[in-house]
Amino acid sequence: MIKIATIAGSDASGGAGLEADLKTFAEYGLYGMAAVTIIATMDPSNNWSHAVFPIEETALRSQLETIFKGVKPAAVKSGMLGTPYAVELTREYISEYKLKNFVLDPVMVCKGAGQPLSPELNAAIAQKLLPLAEVATPNLFEAGQLSGLGEITSIDAMKEAAKRIAGKGARQVFIKGGSKLPSAVRATDIFYDGKTFSIVEGDLFNTQWTHGAGCTVAAAISSGLARGLSAGEAVTLAKKFIGSSLGAGFPLNQWVGPGNPSAWRKDRLFE
Numbered sequence: 001m002i003k004i005a006t007i008a009g010s011d012a013s014g015g016a017g018l019e020a021d022l023k024t025f026a027e028y029g030l031y032g033m034a035a036v037t038i039i040a041t042m043d044p045s046n047n048w049s050h051a052v053f054p055i056e057e058t059a060l061r062s063q064l065e066t067i068f069k070g071v072k073p074a075a076v077k078s079g080m081l082g083t084p085y086a087v088e089l090t091r092e093y094i095s096e097y098k099l100k101n102f103v104l105d106p107v108m109v110c111k112g113a114g115q116p117l118s119p120e121l122n123a124a125i126a127q128k129l130l131p132l133a134e135v136a137t138p139n140l141f142e143a144g145q146l147s148g149l150g151e152i153t154s155i156d157a158m159k160e161a162a163k164r165i166a167g168k169g170a171r172q173v174f175i176k177g178g179s180k181l182p183s184a185v186r187a188t189d190i191f192y193d194g195k196t197f198s199i200v201e202g203d204l205f206n207t208q209w210t211h212g213a214g215c216t217v218a219a220a221i222s223s224g225l226a227r228g229l230s231a232g233e234a235v236t237l238a239k240k241f242i243g244s245s246l247g248a249g250f251p252l253n254q255w256v257g258p259g260n261p262s263a264w265r266k267d268r269l270f271e
């Protein structure tokens with residue numbers, strides 16, 4: 001069994017965070033492990049507003065020991081880190097164990113959470129973790145922050161951002177544009193391998209049930225790497241995977257709806 005780990009927040013609603021990661025790992029036939037950095041909860045009596053509860057440093061270190069010293073995973077994905085010590089511990093373990101297949105999903109805000117996480121934390125993620133990333137997977141907002149470009153509204157700006165983020169150390173950059181570019185008629189992402197750009201397109205779903213899409217696609221990329229795919233191959237497969245998941249998105253309740261990471265099975269059965 002190929003092992004893979006996520007260092008991420010728990011999304012109590014199950015659609016994003018390490019819950020999305022573990023579901024995705026399982027769909028790729030992998031054995032998933034998880035170190036919880038924060039617990040995110042949503043308040044049904046207050047319009048689903050998010051609260052974040054950090055896991056203390058000793059407990060996080062202990063989880064990383066369990067994961068890395070027990071078995072060295074074939075790939076590691078990080079998601080919402082939430083505290084400066086989670087960024088530092090992630091750096092420490094990825095570099096000490098010379099983990100090559102590290103996918104950095106530089107989560108800076110969750111949809112609906114309101115405030116972005118702190119600028120200091122974003123700077124630490126850029127400085128300490130980008131140089132270790134085999135693939136960094138920012139969304140448009142995060143790409144704007146990491147590159148210093150601010151708001152990104154075109155493919156050309158996405159390309160420039162990808163170049164700058166690679167300049168800060170990520171070996172490959174996948175920018176999740178999805179439906180968010182003003183001109184989008186297809187779900188449009190950019191992949192940059194340090195030399196060339198490719199535009200990665202998929203169906204654009206007219207749906208609001210997209211909770212966890214960013215986590216899921218990054219988890220799918222890390223899963224592809226764990227299975228021995230190149231980053232380019234992993235991105236292509238991840239794009240198919242997220243298309244299938246979003247095509248089967250559903251309302252969890254009156255506030256939020258996730259994709260369905262297991263939907264590809266049905267797609268395949270009915271092909």
Ligand code: PXL
Pocket residue numbers: 008009010011012016017018040079080107109110111212213214215
């Ligand atoms: O989608 C970003 C995200 C990442 N990680 C956790 C989250 C969210 C958004 O809700 O809760 C734990």
